[in-house]
Amino acid sequence: MRRFAELLETLVLTPSRNGKIRLMVDYFRSVNDPERGLALAAITRELDIPSVKPALLRQLVSVRVDEELFRLSYDYVGDLAETIALIWPVKGGEREGRNDVPTLSEVVAELLAASRREGPALVKGWLDRLDPSGRYALIKLVTGGFRIGVSSRLAKQALAEFGEVPIEEIEELWHGLEPPYESLFAWLEGDAEKPESAALAPFRPVMLSHPVEDADFTRLDPADFAGEWKWDGIRVQATVDQGVKRLYSRTGDDISGAFPDLVDALTFEGTVDGELLIARPLADASGIEIGTFSDLQQRLNRKRLTAKMLKDHPAFMRVYDVLFDGREDVRALSFRERRQRLEKRVKQFDPRRFDLSPLVEFPSWESLAAHRAEPPLPMIEGVMIKRWDAPYLAGRPRGEWFKWKRDPFLIDAVLLYAQRGHGKRSGFYSDYTFGVWREEGSARELVPVGKAYFGFTDEELKKIDRYVRNNTIERFGPVRSVRADAEKGLVLEVAFEGVNRSTRHKSGVAMRFPRISRLRWDKPPSEADTLEAVEALITGPAVDA
Amino acid sequence: MASRFEDLLHPRPEGLYCPPGDFYIDPVRPVERALITHGHADHARPGHSHVMATGQTLDIMAIRYGADHARTTQPAEYGEIIDIGDVSVRFHPAGHVLGSAQIAVEWQGMRIVASGDYKPRPDPTCAAFEPVDCDVFITEATFALPVFRHPEAASEIARLLASLRRNPDRAHMIGAYSLGKAQRVIRLLRDAGYSEPIYIHGALEKLCTYYQSEGIDLGELKPATVANGEKGQFAGAVVLGPPSAFGEAWVRRFPDPLISFASGWMSIRQRARQRGVELPLIISDHADWDELIETIERISPQEVWVTHGREEALVRWCAMNDILARPLHMVGYEDEAD
Structure with missing residues (x-):
């Protein structure tokens, strides 16, 4: 548990992706089975242990700590798990040097064997034996509140690097494996053959595209390619294998639980590839109406699905490829x-x-360009170009599939706040909050509409950084507020993929994938865009033909 | 809740005032006569007419503000009894930073100890905290919440050394306050067997030199300035700077900087994360929760007065333990400084 707690703590504080991968690889190397496999399962949220309610933990603490002191501490710390981990009073003082710290395997095994009533007593015993960071890890583990900034994709990437194998092989195997993954580690360490994927309805690695480049149009013959709309939904793989039904994300996460309505409707045998969208039946039952991306977002990352949610936001799949036709693997076909x-x-x-x-x-690239310029639906974000005779290949093979996204939306916004970056950007103000003008009568004020932290070169970063330092009007910790009014301010051309309505942002809008596309040193801030102009880009519900 | 003790000391906007001696302790505004507990900028300010403090605190003030920071100065030895009018005062080690003192004030049979900032655990860079018997104990409350239990500093240093082994290509940039914390971290590194040169930001230089002149061996220190083409020599190096320098261009001259911060606040992960700290080191020059209450229990004064920090929680604890306690609501002392 000690090593696991340390891993979690460093993962949480390490900002860089490569740094996180390195930490996980080190961990897999230095920790034995089954401990490392259970840690992997915890990180990828595959560990299915009976959970202990936070309220029960509070009860445990209230026996030992004055309510008022707990309240003051919780107010100050802000996070319940962290407060309990830090405040837990241990009889007999220091934990250092104790050698009866429970292992992760011990914790998992005992929790699995325990009844729901016995859980809290077990947890209490462990809290006594652990140090604060061990207690934090334990609480996160038993309450199921694992947010440590590591996706299961990143964990698989770490496994791939640990075993020096392509990540697709891990993804394909993944759903046939169970914690603590001993056969997987044995294979990755070269001590055993690759485990057989025995499970039904496994994930099949998906085929990805490259952005098309100008040179491709002169090099490639349009007759060799098929065109498709590029849908602005979520790439999914639906599979049915002898009655076992699964819906996977493009990285192989099983998302069946979040879309039971769609999974229930899987009645065929085989595996298809397509886009997850929201679609409502038309009133006259003559067809369906495709929802917006923000409709789809309503369905994502939900802890609980209500009947109303299922009814108002029905999941829908627009398919564009088949990997298994019945039980026949057709990936090698064109x-x-x-x-x-x-x-x-x-x-x-x-x-x-x-x-x-x-x-x-x-018939020609020009004609495809015309289609791309005028898509029939707002849920289309460009076109796909697929070679007629390409097999279905895992990963991102060259020259087979291309994406040609529509041009991003652009607005001119004014820099309002800048925040210091991490890692290689330590010491640079590299995260920018920008705003546009809200006009009410003759009054104008800049309201924040988004935040961007990439899209500029290192050279430009230095220049913006200097600008921020020279025009700071206020500082709050790592954030600086920068002068921005009609006369003085830095105008940023911001590119983004779309705008949704948002109740969380003061401006009422939330941008998708915003990035800095150009620095407009030349442009006076008074000429930046208005909130009205941004709101005009919000895509409303569209009618499907 | 006025008590007779208030005739001896009570808070005023300028600081803690002693009417029978006509002096202030750690005043935040310029006054005629000031008694200073230690050299941190929120306690020791320039511009008083007459300053009494330990010789080391006076030296530190002269380093920071120039020799003319006060019209006259008077050094106080630890343990020496000094009369000011009808009042007698005595300075006792506080274990906070080099030269830090608690000030005991005695008059008409009562004794109040203004402890300033203090830390009971051993620190190789300053004299050890001494509990002083008194009627009223004035305590700080910087870390007065039961969530603050500082681990052994040596185990934090061991984590730093482990990170250096794991990241030999990265410069380890440690934020540490320039008086006390920086020198303590360096001394702890030396005690743990780290013998490489340690690089220090210019803002730390004078105080490090002063500590060394006072017999605290900090080993080989080099300026943390990166000459052109020499970035590589900082791979795997330990670099110390004041926290304020971490927002500056200075940091980025180093190879793939790993940001660390030595502070009692670092026990709270969210704090570390907000500041972009990758390696939080929980090293504090203040008493933690257990030490605050142990100190109060040990001294067992008639009253406890609480100055800056989390007063509410400490007053609550005193109430639960039948100790008369009240917050002083002093302003001007930096809560975040550690």
Whole structure:
């Protein structure tokens, strides 16, 4: 538990992705089975142990600590798990040098064997034996509140580096494996053969595209390629294997639990690739209406799904490829052949939950460019270009699939706040909050509409940093407020993929994927865009043809 | 809740005032006569007419503000009884930083101890805290919440050394207050067997030199200035600077800087995260919760007066333990400084 607690603590505080991977690789190298496998399961949230309610933990503490002192401490610290971890009074003082610290395996095994009533007593015993960081890890583990800034994708990347194998191989295996993953570690360490994927309905690594480049258009013959709309939803893989149904994200996370409505509607045998969207039936039952990306966001990262949510935001899949047709692996077939099979298959699917992503016909690249410029629906974010004779290949093979995204939206905004960066950007003001003008009558004020921390070169970063330092009007910890009014201010051209309504932001809008596209040193801040102009870009509900 | 003790000492906007002696302790505004507990800027300010403090505190004030920071100065030895009018005062070690003192004030049979900032645990860079028997104990409350239990400083230094081994390519940039904390961290590193040169920001130089002249061996110190093309020599180096320097261009001259901070606040992860600290070192020059209450229990004064910090929690604890306690609501002392 001590090493696990240390891993969590360093992961939380390490800002860089590579740093996190290095920490995990070190951990896998230096810790034995089954401890490391259980840690992996905890990080990837695959560890299924009976949880202990935070209220029960509070009860445990209230026996030992005065309520008022606890309240003052909790007020100050802000996080319940951390407050309990720090405040837990240990009889007999120092923990240092104790050698009866429970292992992660011991904690997991005893929790699994315990009844729900016995859980709190076990936790109490462990809290007594651990130091504050061990207690923090334990509380996070038993309350299931694991937010440590590591995605399961990143953990798999660390496994791939640990074993020097492509990540796709890990992703493909993943769903056939169970904690503590001893066969996986044995293979990655070269002590055993690759484990057989025995589970039904495993994830199949997806095929990804490259952004198309100008040179590609002169090099490639349009006749060799199919065109498709690029949907602004979430890439998913739906699979049914002898009755076992699964919905996976593109990185192989099992997201079936979040979309039971769609999973129930999986009635075929096989594996299809497509885009997850929200679609509501039309009032006259003549078809469906595709929802916006913010409709889709309503369904993501939900702890609890209400009946109302399922009814108002029904999940829908627009399919565009097939990997398994029945029990037959068709990945080696060409896109042309797979598409023919898919067209036949989709006819058997529930039309309220599935449809086929249509092809976009184009005789020339110019004609495709015209389609891209005028998509029929706001939920389209560009076009896909797929080679007719390409097999379905895992990863991002060159020259097979291309994405040609629509041009981003652009606005001119004014820099309002700058925050210091981390890691290689320590000491630089590199995270920028920018705003636009809100006009009410003749009064104008700058309101923040977003935050961006990339899109500029190192050279530009230095210049912005200098500007921030020379024009600071206030400082709050790592944040500086920068002078921004009609006369003086730095105008940033911000590129983004879309705007949603937001109740969380003061301005009422939230941008998707904002980044700095240009520095407009030349532009006076009074000429920056208005909130009205940004609001005009909000895409409303669209009607599907 | 006025008590007769208030005739001897009570808070005023300028600081703690002693009417029978006509002096202030750690005044935040310029006054005629000031008694200073230690050299941190929020306790020791320039511009008083007459200053009494330990010789080391006076030296530190002269280093920081120039020799003319006061019209006259008078050094006080630890343990020496000095009469000011009808009042007699005595300075006792506070264990906070070099030269730090608690000031005991005695008059008409009562004794009040203004402890300033203090820390009971051993510190190789200053004289050890001495509990002083008294009627009223005036205590700070910087870390007066039961969530603050500072670990052994040596174990924190061991974590720093482990990080150096794990990240031999990264400069370890440690934020540490320039008086006391920086020298203590360096001394602790030496005690742990670290013998490489340690690089220090210019703001630390004079005080480090002073500590060394007072017989505290800090080993080889070098200026943390990166000449062109010499960035590489800082890979895996230990670099100390004042926390304020971490927002400056200075940090980025070092190779892949790993930001660390030595402070009692670092026990709270969220704090570390907000400041972008990758390696929090929980090293404090203040008493933690257990030490505050142990000190009060040990001295067992008739009354406890609480100055700056988390007064509420300490007053609550005193009430639960039948000790008369009240907050003084002093302003001007930096809560965050540690």
